[in-house]
Amino acid sequence: MSSTISIVIPCYNEAGNLIPLLNRVTLTCQSYKYEIVVVDDGSTDSSPSELKLLAEKVKHLKVISLKRNFGQTAALSAGIDNSNGDIIIPLDADGQNDPEDIPRLIEKLNEGFDVVSGWRKDRKDTFITRKLPSILANKLISIVTGVHLHDYGCSLKAYKRKTITGVQLYGEMHRFLPAWCVWQGGKVAEIPVRHHPRTRGISKYGIFRTFKVIIDLITIKFFSGYLSKPSHLFSGTGLFFIFMGFCSASFAIFDKFGPDKFTKFRIPLLLLAIFFGLGAISLILMGLLAELLVRLYFQVRNQKPYLLADE
Ligand code: UDP
Ligand code: MG
Numbered sequence: 001m002s003s004t005i006s007i008v009i010p011c012y013n014e015a016g017n018l019i020p021l022l023n024r025v026t027l028t029c030q031s032y033k034y035e036i037v038v039v040d041d042g043s044t045d046s047s048p049s050e051l052k053l054l055a056e057k058v059k060h061l062k063v064i065s066l067k068r069n070f071g072q073t074a075a076l077s078a079g080i081d082n083s084n085g086d087i088i089i090p091l092d093a094d095g096q097n098d099p100e101d102i103p104r105l106i107e108k109l110n111e112g113f114d115v116v117s118g119w120r121k122d123r124k125d126t127f128i129t130r131k132l133p134s135i136l137a138n139k140l141i142s143i144v145t146g147v148h149l150h151d152y153g154c155s156l157k158a159y160k161r162k163t164i165t166g167v168q169l170y171g172e173m174h175r176f177l178p179a180w181c182v183w184q185g186g187k188v189a190e191i192p193v194r195h196h197p198r199t200r201g202i203s204k205y206g207i208f209r210t211f212k213v214i215i216d217l218i219t220i221k222f223f224s225g226y227l228s229k230p231s232h233l234f235s236g237t238g239l240f241f242i243f244m245g246f247c248s249a250s251f252a253i254f255d256k257f258g259p260d261k262f263t264k265f266r267i268p269l270l271l272l273a274i275f276f277g278l279g280a281i282s283l284i285l286m287g288l289l290a291e292l293l294v295r296l297y298f299q300v301r302n303q304k305p306y307l308l309a310d311e
Contacts (some may be wrong), residue, residue: 005034005106006085006161010075011051011093012041016200018050021175022058024092024099029060032106036061038093039079042069065309072155072204077169088159090174094201096124097156098194105158105191114163114186117149117158118193125195125203128310133210140214144221145179149190152176153213157195160186171216172209181226230294234287236281245276 007025011018018038025036040048040063051063064082066075089107091097101118108116123131134153142148152175162188164177171226178188226233253268 003106003110004084005029005032005087005089005102006080006083007034007036007089007091007099007102008076008079008083009038009091009093010041010072010079011038011047012069012072012075013043013045013047013250014093014201015043015047015050015203017094018047021093021095021099022061024095025102026058028061028099028102032058034092034142035083035085037079037083038063039075039082040065041071041075073169075170076174083192085155086161087163089162090155090157092155094181094197094198094203096267097154097195098196101156101193102158105156105193107159108189108191109158111189112187113189114160115188116158117178117183117188117190119156119190120128120152120154120195121150122191123151123195124197127169129207130205133207135268137213141176141179141217142271144217145176145224147151147179147182147188149178149188151179151190154193171219172213173216173220175213176216176220177238179220180224197276211250227294227297228230229286230290234290235284238283241276241280241283245273245280248273248276287295 009021022036036058038054038061039049040051041145048065055061055063058298062082064078073204077288081089089102089105091099091102097118105116105118122136125131134151136280137244139154157178159177159181160288163181163184167177167180169177182188193210222230222233248269252273255269
């Protein structure tokens with residue numbers, strides 16, 4: 001049985017880009033069983049009316065409209081939730097990704113991978129504000145996650161649906177999906193894909209996105225390592241603080257009552273001991289709070305990070 005493909009396209013103010021893009025997608029995907037899910041992420045230009053017309057003409061197209069602008073990750077998440085294919089292929093609406101790469105991604109996926117990630121080897125964006133931060137961020141993400149990819153940020157990827165079912169996407173987290181899949185025991189491959197300069201509309205991002213990505217990286221690392229046991233991290237650090245506090249206090253006592261040579265230390269040891277003591281108490285209490293939150297988190301996991309327009 002051949003797989004069905006869902007091409008998921010988040011769209012925010014992409015007037016003029018949608019018609020040529022959908023033409024190219026339908027041409028490329030003729031030989032597949034496929035659907036195109038465009039998520040209008042609260043566009044304020046003429047994208048919604050363009051999409052309305054397109055939905056009447058393009059038979060494989062499904063349009064999902066979000067109530068306001070929720071961001072690319074939430075839009076992608078809404079698209080995945082409202083798609084049916086066994087294979088999910090996110091694609092940018094601005095034509096920077098090349099739909100003609102889709103068959104190559106599917107071919108690679110069918111070799112037995114769970115995720116195939118696109119690598120914009122010849123990326124057509126500015127160097128200082130986009131490419132350089134991206135190179136550094138990719139190195140950092142690779143080191144922290146242990147999953148080495150050149151281009152986490154490339155939207156064009158292919159996923160087997162079953163490998164990403166149940167994942168909730170927040171912030172900039174869609175880019176970490178390949179790492180998440182590997183952590184779940186999946187297999188990931190990377191293939192070079194084409195990239196084109198934006199010809200219409202403007203990019204929604206600048207250099208600040210890199211900082212958001214790094215913050216999300218810390219979160220995902222925490223989630224992967226400590227989600228079910230946050231107190232191990234907090235109380236573990238708390239115990240280390242107790243040890244440091246104990247050392248500082250002992251040193252302070254020696255400094256005060258011990259032989260003369262200790263008096264040459266001019267470190268405020270007592271203050272340091274108090275700092276470590278208070279730090280330890282806070283950390284251990286934070287660990288307990290985190291445990292409570294985690295239990296709540298598991299209970300409310302069905303909550304979605306977006307609202308549909310007709311909700
Ligand atoms: N996008 C979105 N919601 C947003 C910002 C962007 O759905 O709040 C979409 C946008 O329409 C495009 C994709 O996400 O299809 C990537 O955005 P963009 O091209 O601006 O990013 P860049 O290619 O510059 O990284
Ligand atoms: Mg773009």
